[in-house]
Every structure is written in C-alpha cells, then in structure tokens.
Amino acid sequence: MNIIVNGGTRGIGKEIVVLLSKEKDHRILVTGRNAKALNLISSGSKYKNIATFVIDLSIFDDRQKSFLKAVSSMMKNVDILINMAGCLVIKDFMEFHNDKAREMMETNFFGPASMIRAIRPLMKKGSHIVNISSMGGYQGSSKYRGLSYYSASKAAISCLSECLAEEFRDDGIAVNSLALGSVQTEMFEAAFPGHKADVSAKEMAKFIMEFAFNGNRLFNGKILPVAVNNP
Numbered sequence: 007m008n009i010i011v012n013g014g015t016r017g018i019g020k021e022i023v024v025l026l027s028k029e030k031d032h033r034i035l036v037t038g039r040n041a042k043a044l045n046l047i048s049s050g051s052k053y054k055n056i057a058t059f060v061i062d063l064s065i066f067d068d069r070q071k072s073f074l075k076a077v078s079s080m081m082k083n084v085d086i087l088i089n090m091a092g093c094l095v096i097k098d099f100m101e102f103h104n105d106k107a108r109e110m111m112e113t114n115f116f117g118p119a120s121m122i123r124a125i126r127p128l129m130k131k132g133s134h135i136v137n138i139s140s141m142g143g144y145q146g147s148s149k150y151r152g153l154s155y156y157s158a159s160k161a162a163i164s165c166l167s168e169c170l171a172e173e174f175r176d177d178g179i180a181v182n183s184l185a186l187g188s189v190q191t192e193m194f195e196a197a198f199p200g201h202k203a204d205v206s207a208k209e210m211a212k213f214i215m216e217f218a219f220n221g222n223r224l225f226n227g228k229i230l231p232v233a234v235n236n237p
C-alpha cells in the first residue's frame with residue numbers, strides 16, 4: 007500500500023508511521039515541519055520504506071508543486087491519506103488575534119484541504135482519506151472555554167469530509183473523519199498540564215491505522231466519535 011501520513015513527526019501520527027513501517031510492502035510518505043524528527047523516523051525504519059517531506063501546512067500552497075513532485079517520484083498512486091497534522095492554541099475567543107486564529111485554521115483546515123486536492127488525482131477506486139478531527143468539533147459534544155477556534159477548525163474538516171465523500175463517491179474514493187477524544191501526547195500535555203488521557207498514542211495509532219485500511223468498506227462520509235469520555 008502507498009500511504010501518506012500528513013503530520014507524522016510526533017504524537018499519534020508518529021506512532022502510526024512506526025506501525026506502518028513494519029510491513030515491508032508499504033511505502034509511506036511522512037510530512038511535518040520538523041526536519042530532524044522526519045530524518046530520525048525515516049532512518050529508523052527497518053525496511054527503509056519511509057520517505058519524508060518538510061511541510062508547514064499553514065503555508066502549504068507555496069510548496070504544493072514540489073510536494074506533488076516528491077509524491078509522484080515515490081508512488082504511482084496513493085491508497086491512503088491520513089490527515090493527522092493539527093495545532094491547538096487555547097485562548098478565549100475575545101483575546102485571539104486574527105493572525106493566530108487564521109494560522110490554526112490554515113493548519114487544521116485549509117492545509118489538509120489543499121493536501122486532499124493535491125493528492126486526489128493520484129487516488130484510485132478503493133482509496134481512503136481519513137481526516138483527524140476532535141470531539142471538540144463534534145456537533146452536540148461538550149464545549150470547553152478557550153477552544154473556540156480549535157473546535158471550529160475541527161468541525162470544518164469534519165464537515166468537509168462529509169461533503170467530499172459525496173463528490174468522490176462515483177470514483178470509489180471514501181472520505182471519513184475521526185473525532186478523537188483525549189489521547190496522551192505532547193499536544194495534550196501542553197494543553198492540559200497535569201491531566202491524564204484515557205488512551206495512549208500507540209493505542210489510538212493502531213485504531214486509526216486499522217480504520218484507514220478497512221473502515222472505507224463500511225463507512226463513507228461519516229464523522230465518527232472515537233472517545234471513551236467527552237472530550
């Protein structure tokens with residue numbers, strides 16, 4: 007399988023890449039801003055089946071052409087795209103500067119959306135796009151102070167998943183969104199210091215990987231809450 011993990015330098019994305027790389031026949035392209043972390047991940051793979059590309063999603067459009075060139079040189083088609091990358095800034099709505107709010111929207115919504123548009127022509131029937139959202143962006147979930155822009159950006163990527171499933175349906179390409187509850191990662195620790203998440207990054211990575219492989223047989227255009235608690 008040819009798989010792109012967008013945002014795989016740390017946290018859940020990194021664990022997904024580690025799991026995927028254990029299968030000799032997978033070819034994996036991993037992105038992120040941290041070049042050093044990308045190199046470490048790539049050089050640590052037993053089967054040398056990981057390629058990397060440095061991308062800042064908040065300015066992805068500038069690098070779209072060179073990214074596509076890198077993808078095409080490595081894989082003829084893309085079977086799975088996992089949009090893991092995300093950023094979380096906690097601040098009351100009234101204190102947010104527009105620049106920061108836009109940066110989060112770019113990273114969590116416009117960047118992944120552009121990534122889908124770039125990769126879509128390389129996807130054949132049976133391919134699967136998995137967008138990673140959050141319980142904060144799940145309709146009717148409990149909402150938390152300071153998470154307005156983050157939650158809204160995650161609701162946007164979830165809604166986009168529903169819409170794109172419709173647009174890509176005739177070509178047999180499925181699009182789903184997983185609305186995660188809390189997972190023990192650096193993002194979680196920075197956002198909620200002293201709190202303990204119910205799920206480890208490894209556990210969630212295994213679930214997402216299996217869903218990416220098989221979920222498209224039973225789900226399309228769905229926003230699925232993946233949480234034992236809320237959030």
Ligand SMILES: NC(=O)c1ccc[n+]([C@@H]2O[C@H](COP(=O)([O-])OP(=O)(O)OC[C@H]3O[C@@H](n4cnc5c(N)ncnc54)[C@H](OP(=O)(O)O)[C@@H]3O)[C@@H](O)[C@H]2O)c1
Pocket residue numbers: 012013014015016017018019020037038039040041043061062063064089090091092093094113138139140141185186187188189190191192193194203
């Ligand atoms: N952990 C949770 O409790 C939780 C709950 C709900 C949803 N989620 C979602 O799950 C996903 C993974 O979260 P995580 O906890 O594993 O986070 P994490 O440890 O902070 O990892 C985030 C990943 O996104 C990449 N990234 C962030 N900003 C980027 C940018 N501007 N351009 C390119 N890549 C960028 C990071 O790579 P670089 O730093 O190398 O750029 C990193 O690989 C996120 O979308 C998050 O919103 C997490």
